[in-house]
Amino acid sequence: MKQVLSFTSEPKSICILRLSAVGDVCHSVPVVRAIQDHWPTTNITWVIGKLESTLVGDIPGVTFNILDKSRGWRAYRDLRREMQGRAFDLLVHMQASLRSSTASRLISCPVRLGFDRARARDFQWLFTTDRIEAKKNQHVMDGLFGFTEALGIKEPNLRWDIPIPDRAREFTAKHIQTDTRTLVISPCSTSRYRNWRNWSVEGYAAVADHAVEKHDMRVILTGGSTTMETEYGNEICRITRHTPTNLIGQTGLKELLTLLDEAHVLIAPDSGPVHMATTVGTPVIGLYATSNSMRTGPYLSRQWVVNKYPEALEAELGKTVDQVSWGRRVRNPAAIDRIRVSDVTDKLDKLMESGP
Numbered sequence: 317m318k319q320v321l322s323f324t325s326e327p328k329s330i331c332i333l334r335l336s337a338v339g340d341v342c343h344s345v346p347v348v349r350a351i352q353d354h355w356p357t358t359n360i361t362w363v364i365g366k367l368e369s370t371l372v373g374d375i376p377g378v379t380f381n382i383l384d385k386s387r388g389w390r391a392y393r394d395l396r397r398e399m400q401g402r403a404f405d406l407l408v409h410m411q412a413s414l415r416s417s418t419a420s421r422l423i424s425c426p427v428r429l430g431f432d433r434a435r436a437r438d439f440q441w442l443f444t445t446d447r448i449e450a451k452k453n454q455h456v457m458d459g460l461f462g463f464t465e466a467l468g469i470k471e472p473n474l475r476w477d478i479p480i481p482d483r484a485r486e487f488t489a490k491h492i493q494t495d496t497r498t499l500v501i502s503p504c505s506t507s508r509y510r511n512w513r514n515w516s517v518e519g520y521a522a523v524a525d526h527a528v529e530k531h532d533m534r535v536i537l538t539g540g541s542t543t544m545e546t547e548y549g550n551e552i553c554r555i556t557r558h559t560p561t562n563l564i565g566q567t568g569l570k571e572l573l574t575l576l577d578e579a580h581v582l583i584a585p586d587s588g589p590v591h592m593a594t595t596v597g598t599p600v601i602g603l604y605a606t607s608n609s610m611r612t613g614p615y616l617s618r619q620w621v622v623n624k625y626p627e628a629l630e631a632e633l634g635k636t637v638d639q640v641s642w643g644r645r646v647r648n649p650a651a652i653d654r655i656r657v658s659d660v661t662d663k664l665d666k667l668m669e670s671g672p
Contacts, residue, residue, distance in 0.1 A: 320466055321427065321446060326355045327405035331423050332362040334410040335383055337506075338569070338588030339612070341368040342476070342595050343457045344410055345375070350464045350472030351408075352377055361404070363395065363419060371569040371592070374479045383419055396422045408463055412440040429466055435459070453642045457615045476595040484574040491536060491561055492578045499527045499664075500579040501560070502538045503552065504545045505587035512649040513585040515603050517548060521556045522657045523583065523664065528558040530661075531668050533580070538572055538589065541565035581667055583660065585652070590614045601663045605654050606646040608637065620663050624654040 330351060334344045341364065351360060360377065366384040373380045381398050384391050399422050407425040409416070412435060420428065420443050430436055430444030432451075441447065448462035464472045492498050503520050505513040527533040537552060537560050539545040549564035567575065572589065576582055577596040584590050585603045593600045593614065600614035605624040613621050626637050628651035633640065 335365040339591035342591040412437040417443040484570040488574040502584040502589040535560035539564040
């Protein structure tokens with residue numbers, strides 16, 4: 317299979333296929349921006365998940381088609397109807413999953429670019445005609461830049477420019493003052509089967525108090541409206557000495573993006589907000605123990621990560637990072653407890669001392 321595609325002229329139309337999740341969609345935006353910069357007259361369509369579309373669905377110059385997984389099989393029927401009579405010169409298939417590959421069959425296109433065989437999980441290689449170059453041990457963002465390389469785009473700019481509407485700015489202005497340094501804590505990651513990422517309520521509360529007492533920061537809690545996240549927020553507020561502003565369950569993705577844009581730092585486990593903060597240039601103190609931060613950590617803040625993954629991997633499997641697959645998880649709910657309060661506050665102190 318060719319690893320660099322050759323086009324005699326600028327393609328008339330390209331379809332991007334990346335449905336989820338929020339963090340991976342954030343990683344995908346620079347790829348789309350690079351294609352826009354390289355082929356400015358090409359029509360770009362992005363097939364995306366419903367939630368994720370609320371974050372990036374207003375990017376100029378891109379037509380979005382939503383696959384709403386909550387509709388089950390009807391979502392594919394809807395997509396088939398939307399794609400009827402349409403044809404593309406190229407499909408950039410950036411998600412290796414059966415759901416996305418099923419969706420890809422509804423898109424009329426002669427050239428289908430996907431992952432290399434090693435990374436084409438769930439048989440994605442059966443749904444593509446061409447593949448990106450095989451590379452090992454990359455950050456997810458660098459892996460997606462394999463698609464731009466395959467299109468002949470060299471050294472693309474790391475650009476997001478996700479639009480922020482006025483309503484989101486107005487919401488944020490109510491909670492962040494420009495003369496006060498702000499710490500946003502997003503304490504919870506989305507629940508996943510046997511993939512425990514959430515640090516303790518007590519740990520977050522101690523760090524929040526430290527931020528107020530040592531750095532005179534305002535602390536804001538953010539998160540979704542699930543029962544788990546609501547309980548986390550309420551309990552953190554209950555045991556802190558300095559009650560933070562609790563916005564858990566009160567922000568959509570645009571409001572959250574704006575909060576992160578205005579904040580000085582985010583503290584969070586491996587989750588979507590980590591990568592949203594990266595898109596707006598806000599430093600992230602990532603809390604990692606069950607997943608490899610060199611693969612999924614905050615792309616521009618890896619020096620600030622509290623990384624207990626090697627330690628947890630050694631304790632759980634008796635192996636080093638180099639001895640396991642790059643995406644190997646630690647399946648132990650106690651692994652995240654290896655992170656101590658002092659690990660996080662030390663990172664915060666050094667970050668605040670480093671300047672803006």
